[in-house]
Each structure stands twice: as C-alpha cells, then as structure tokens.
Amino acid sequence: MLNFDSQGLMPAVIVDDETGTVLLVAFMNQEAYQLTRESGQTHFFSRSRNRIWHKGEQSGNVQDVRDMFVNCEENSLLIRVKQHGDAACHEGYQSCYYRRLLPDESYEIVAERIFDPEDVYGTE
C-alpha cells in the first residue's frame, strides 16, 4: 500500500524510458496517482498552484507511462515515460536538471535548449 506523507503527497521521479535520463521530480497526491494510473499519462499535484496538473497540458509535451516502480518504504515512485516533444522542462530543456551546481554555489548550464519557452507558453 502506498504511503502518502502527512500532507498527502509522494515524490515521483520521472525518467525518460529511452535514454534513462532523469527528467524531473514532482509530487503526487492520491488523486494525481489515480489519474496517472487511469489515463496512462503523468499527473501531479502542484504545491505552488494547489491543484492537479496534467503534465504537458499546456505545452503538449505529455508523458506516457511505460513502467512504474515503488521504493522500499512505499513512499516514492519511479516512473519511466515516453516523453512527447523531447523536452520535459518548461524552460525548454530535456530535463529539469540542466544546471550543474558548482562548489561556489553558482550554476553552469550543461544542456542544449530544445525549444524556446516563449514559443510554447508565450511571453509572461
């Protein structure tokens, strides 16, 4: 049985099924988990927007679930996906982890942008 935390959430690591790249970590509540299972596409609970979020709902870069794994404590998930649009990050990169953290706490971009966020989301 899955153990959601005291806030009803569970982290899920999303991995590209073809390349093995870690794309993102997001949180699921029970409803997001059920929607993911029923639809076959990832759904999360956005803590900042306080609502369910169908990954790719705006960009079209949805994620088809290929495989799911549960950890020893049954309090987190690893989900292998087919990433549509080749980019999971709203900043236009394949992975949300496109910056290396350097010893002086600065960042170094280590990936190529796949799309321009303005083209996909418009200007803010």
Add this chain to the structure above:
Amino acid sequence: MLNFDSQGLMPAVIVDDETGTVLLVAFMNQEAYQLTRESGQTHFFSRSRNRIWHKGEQSGNVQDVRDMFVNCEENSLLIRVKQHGDAACHEGYQSCYYRRLLPDESYEIVAERIFDPEDVYGTE
C-alpha cells in the same frame, strides 16, 4: 538560491554515477545540504526519525558525491554518486526501486539482492 519547501525540505534524487541507475529519493534540509557539500558524502533529513542521517552510517554503504545538478525551480537536486557496497537500499538491493508496480497494484521484484539485511543491520 535553493528553495526549501514550507517544511524546510527539498527532495534529492540520487543516481549511481557509473550505471545511471536511480538509487533513491530522500529529503535534505539546509543542514543536510551543508553537510553533504562539506563532507562530499550524502546526508539527508529523515522525516520518520526527525534527524540528520549520514547515508551509510550504519551499513558502511556511503555515497561519495560526484556531481550535483539543480532543477528549473531550484527546489530539488539530482546528485550523481559513487555508491560504496554496490547497494543503496537497506533491503539489500542496488536501488530502492526494486519492485515494479503492476496494474492490479501488486508488486513484482525485478532486481537481485546484493546483501542480506540481517547480515548488515542484525535482526530487529
């Protein structure tokens, strides 16, 4: 600047630097993050034990940090490590995600055990 959540925590995905396998997800608070940076070995904050946890402190299976990445929102980390003892999971598997979640919500073990937890942690 890293954004810890309302509970002062941030999820960290730990990846085996040699194989690319996702080993575990755990949480860091500011202190665990600082200890990780200063020592070069992963430290987490255990929500169940409410204390800092030096990964491998009991088993000896420590993790040397090889590389760190931050996500777009600066609220989670991806850390590539050298895993000592070849197993990150206290159940004796390389990865904590050693069970596939099947459509009927049952689990299927998909990995080989590397050590017997009783040998490492004793009987409970």
